[in-house]
Structures are given as structure tokens and as C-alpha cells.
Amino acid sequence: MKKKEYLVRAGKLVTVSQHHRTLYDGSFVVKDGKIIEVGQYPIVREKYPDLNVLDYSDYIITPSLVDCHTHVLEYAPSALFPVTENTHLMGGIALILKALSSGVTGLGEQICGHPNTDFKKEDYLRLIERIPIDIAFSLSTISIGLPELVHFSGITGSSIIDKSMLIDADTIKGLIVGSDYPGENIFINATPANFEDEYVPRAGEIIYTQNELNIITEEFHRNNKKTGCHVGGEEAIDMAINANFDVIHHGHGISEEQIQRVLLNNIIIVATPLGGTHLAPNSPEDIVNLVNEGVTVAISTDGYLPPSKKAPWLRFLDKELKGPESLMLIAYPAMEKLRDEGWNENDALKLITLNPAKVLQRDDYYGNIEEGKAANFLVSNGIPGLEITNPDDILQVFFNGERIINKN
Template sequence: MNAYVIRGKKIVTVSKKGTILDGAIVVRYGKIREVGKWEIIKEQFPDLKVIDCSDHVITPSLVDCHTHLLEFAPSSLYPVTEETHFLAGKAILFHALSSGITALGEQVCGHPLCDFSIDEYREAVRNLPLDVSFATTSITIGFKELAHFTSMTKSKPVEKRDLINQTIIFQLAKESEYPGENLFINATPANFTAADVPRAGELIYSEAELTKIVETFHLLNKEIGVHVAGEEGIRLALNAKVDVLHHAHGITNELIELALQQGTKIVATPLGGTHLEPNSPENIANLTEKQIPVSIATDAYLPPYPDVPWLPYKDQQLRGPESLMTIAAPAMKLLNERHVDENKILALLTANPAKVLGKGKQFGSLAKGLEANFLVTEGIPGLEITDIEKIKAVYYKGKKVINREKNS
């Protein structure tokens, strides 16, 4: 079906058109041809087939711009070998798709058990009904003896000096498709216990080293993102003119103002991901109200940070794409209580992360000319629903790829 009209009781466009009650979307060859009131659309396009979802809400599909689903998740979740690694990875990606996510930002850090190149990761997702952008990165794990890896050297561990080697940095910048966790300013706890990673949080780069790396990315017309937490690390990143802060746990009001002045984007991870307490609902709401471009991401698969009041999880079970709406909900509801428009709120899971991926003119909103990536749901994701079973259908480039409607 190359052309059709889909009708919804409410369409949250996350665009200048805002929310349209009793609205419709015209789809042709995988792209949005028009969005507007049903009464107008049916007159303009009388010959097109109509998909009647007038008892449901239609929104842009979700974008998770910070994940580890293809590299680290398979061996964390399944007893895979190198031969079956990508088989498990594709199952994990399908789970993301069934959770309403049609675009992902994947980090490739260098896995000690998998000697895969960035091209092999790209090949693994070819022809899947998902848009996957890859960030090539280097990583430092906070063991007693720090462990360093890079996506350019694959499973081979490297030394600290290699993290600032200009040849490796140039390769990272050249191959990176978006500003993900290109560098870990702080050593990461990853998914290990505190006892395993006593040096988690330790700063890895000096300001001079970081500035030189940022300059290399910018000379190649690439934005750079970093894993960072804590006031000292965040200040270091901002002084070096980093484009995207991933996590930014512990950011202060002073640093928020500096980020605003520099146009820095922030990818918030309420589930965890660093050595510090993750982004709270108040932190995300404050960043949003300060006009910082904020995205919410899972950093999946990840154990929940323990004993924070906004997370409903009572164990350390690894959480994945199904958690995106749940971890975003407290901040989204707080913004709603503060009378922020629902389109701006939903942008935290759609348009904002699409822009981090450099694909804001491709998807993330429901507007003429963009890809027809959308959800048919029982409510606005994260704001009104958190259960993935309430996402009744997922459309990717105009095609229905997930269907939970019993009679369709």
C-alpha cells in the first residue's frame, strides 16, 4: 500500500502544528504528504484508502539516542558466542522496535569478547526496519587497573596514551555517525558492582588533551559527544566545547547556564549509567525549562541506579528499550504539571533525540516531507502510557511493522 490516509482521535505532531484533534495523516511512498484535520484531509484526498484509528492517539515513533544494544547487550543477556552474537542482537533490536522505538543511537566502544569492526555492526542492521546511527568511541572501565578499549582497535585493549593518539582519534571522528559517547571523560562503572570498579568516576583527560580531540572532530565537520558526570568533568567538557553531554549527572545551575550559552545538547539517562545519581525529574524539567535541548535515553541494557524515588524498580535486573517510557514518565508528568505543552514534552523522546542523531529533518516529528514513522497508541508515550502493550501499532517509513490490534 503505497498511499493511504490514517485517522486518529488525536495527533500529537511535535511540530509547529501542535496537537490536532480528530486528525489525519496522508502517507505516500513512506513519507508524510500532509497532516491536518480529518474533515479537510478527507475532502482533499477522497480516493485514498483510510485506516481508521479514530479511537487512538497517533504520535511520532520513539528515538533512543544512547544505547548499547548490539555490542554489549547480547552477551549480557544471552549465552552467545561470537558466531551467535548478532543473532541475539537482532532479537534485541526487534524488542526495541516492539517498544515503539524506530531509531537508535548505538555506541561501539570495543568489546573485549567480540572482535567486530564498525563495518560489521553496520552490516548487521542493514535492511532492518529501524534507523540505527553508530557512534565510534573509546571507553575506560573503572577497574582497579583501568581498562581502555576503542572501536578502532576492536577487542584489543589499549593504553591510556592510545586514547589521545591522533591517528586513532582521526579514525574515530571519521567513522562516527553522530555525537554519542565518543569519549568517556570519567571512567565508567559499566554494569559492574561498586566493588569491581573502585575507580569509576575518575577523570581520564586533561583539558588540553580533550580540547585537541574536540578540535579534530570539528575539523572533520563532526560533532562530538562525551560520557560525563560530576561538576569537574562537566566543566572540563564545556571548556573544551564538546557538543553533546551524555548523562551530565550532577550538573549545576552555573554549568547549565554555560551549556545554554554554548548551545550544548544534553542526553539525560534517568536509569543510571555513571558513578553518580542519575538525572532526576526535577533536573530534566529544569534543563527543559532553561531551553536546553534535552533528550531522554535508556543507555540500555543497564541495571537501575539503586534507591532513587523516581524509578519503580526494586532490583538490579538489566533494563532495556521497554523501560524508555517508564523512566521518562516522572519528568514528563512534572513538566505537564508545570503546564508545558504536550508536544514539547514528547519531543524529549522524539524530535530532540532525532536532532542529536543529526536526523531531525528526517524523522522525530509528524510533518510534511518527513518519514512516516509513527505510533498508534492508547495515549501519549511517557506522559499517558508506559506499558508497551498500549502501543497498538508501529509504522516505519509508512509500513506497519508491529501490530497489537487483534482484528487488524
């Protein structure tokens, strides 16, 4: 039954808010899907004596999780299920439910063009219209590092395009108009695209000139849009910084000098410890170093990917593709190291809640438990990514104030 206004009580409330931080016996009031007041339970209860109380005093409540770099709807269904074009979108719905059951209520979805489907952003928007999740879309051009480079775009679908189309004015305009946020709009390097190394010998090859990148980012900014890139390796990262990209996705192999330039230019880094480029992915030490230097970092899965052989810090015992349901486990080594180095649990949890919401440009809407934000929160047996990594420990999931997952 829908409750327009109610009070939530938590044994421990980790708000990821600078004002509230962690509250023991904390509470907040939800009205019409939004949080209107946060504070200690006795004080808030006295102010709202007639409200129904959802009593979770034996549990921990945190903001729900956000995975800001995924390929859940376009690439994952055919990689995980025996779907055809007629059932491809059903696979996407199944994966969204899996994400929601794992506490993820916000996704940043890339549309890059797929050799076997011609679904466009409009198709995905219709698919999720009545699904309780927030998905921001980013349109991309993509280059795959096969022996002969292959290029696609989120505008041209399954059609292979020439390299010249990557910098075509109409292509760039389509990316600008169609992108909700700065995802990996531009692949500065060719991607391995989940293939084994021997099949993608040109993975990592730099696709663009500096001038081409400068023109693309200038066009995005001229249209008041931020832009992001897929990039790895010092040379390519230099090009990304020089071109004034707003978000660097992956950033594998970034140097200390480049970190200072990223900080100076207010660039956000989306770390992908699972993989995603031709280089070793972001290690816990890499991520902690970025945070210690003051860089805004979001951890994402880039799902669905197989665990990288170059990431021994991840605790996967199989080679199955991993997506948003593994976000906590993927983030755990870095979040644990942050805590060990003295960072507060709120600061660590920010890497999979508020910071990815910033990437999606949704941080005014969700990402923490704060007055004026959407009531997107989790009831669990521990702090996600710090004390729990198993989705089974996420007991209830709320989205816009409505309970959408209930495992009790």
C-alpha cells in the same frame, strides 16, 4: 500489502510539530513512505477523496520513539543471553525486535570495544541492512574504573589499549570517520560499566587533561563532525564545556552555573535517568530544571543497564537490565512533572522523539509528524511516556510508511 499512498485518521494526533501541535480528529497523508500533508480529517479527506483511509479514530497517534544512547548490539547480547561469538549478532536482532515492539524505531548505538568480541561497525551495518529500523552509530574510546584502569576503543575491538592510544591521532581519526553522530565518543570519566561499586573503585576518575580534550574536539570540528562525551561531576563537566563538546551524555551532577554555560554554547544534554556514571542519575527535577532553563534535552536509556539504587523515582521492582523497551517508563517521571508544571504534551513528548532525533542528526528525517518527514509513527492507547508506559499499549508501529508491528 504495501500502500504507496494512503490517509491516516487519528482520534487524537500529537504531532510534536510547532505548526500542528495536537489535532483532535487529525489526519495526515503518506506517500512513498513520507508525510505530505497534515491537518484536520474532514479537510484533508475532502482534498484526497480517493485515498484509502487507515482509520484509528479510537486511538492516539504520535511519532515513533527514539533512544539516542544505547549499547544494544555490542554489550547487551552477552549480558542478556548465553551467546557465543557465533550467536552474538542473533542476540542483537532479538533486542532490535524488542525495541521495535516497544515503539522505538531509531537508536543511537555506541561502539566502544568489547573484551569478548571483535565486531565492527561494518558487521553491525550488514546485520541491520534489511531490518526496518534506523540506527546511527558512534565510535568511542572507553575507560573502565577497575582497580587498574582498562581502556578500549571501538576501533581496536577486544584489545586492551594504553592510555596513550586514547589521544593517538590515528585513534581520533578513526572515531571521526566512523561516527555518524555525537555519541559518547570520549569518556572524560572512567565508567563503572555496570559493575557493583566495590569492583570499580576508580569509576569517575578523570582520564584526560583539558588540553587533550581541546585537541580532540578541535580535530572533530576541523573535519565538520560534532562530538559528544560521557561525563559526570562538576569538574569534568567544566572540562567538557571548555572543550566545546556538542553533546553531553549523562551530565550527572551539573551545577546551575554550568547549565547557563551549556545553554549559551547550544550544547544538547542526553539525560539518562537509569544511570551510567559514578554519580546519581538525572532526576525528574534535574531534567525539568534543564528544560525550564531552555536547554535541549533528550531522555535515553543507556540500555542495557540495571536500575540504579540512586534513582528511587524509577518504578522497577526487579534488578533486570533495562533497555529501549523501558524508555517510556524511564522517561515518565520527568515527562509527568513537565506536564504538571504546565508544559504542553507536545513539549514533553519531544524528549523521547524529536530531541533525540536532533542528537542523532536525523531530525530533518524523523522525530515528529510533519510534512516532508518519514512516516514513522505509533498507534497506541495513550501518549507514550505520559499516559502509557507499558509496551503492550503500543498497538501498531510504522516505519517509513510501512506497518512493521501489529498487535491488533
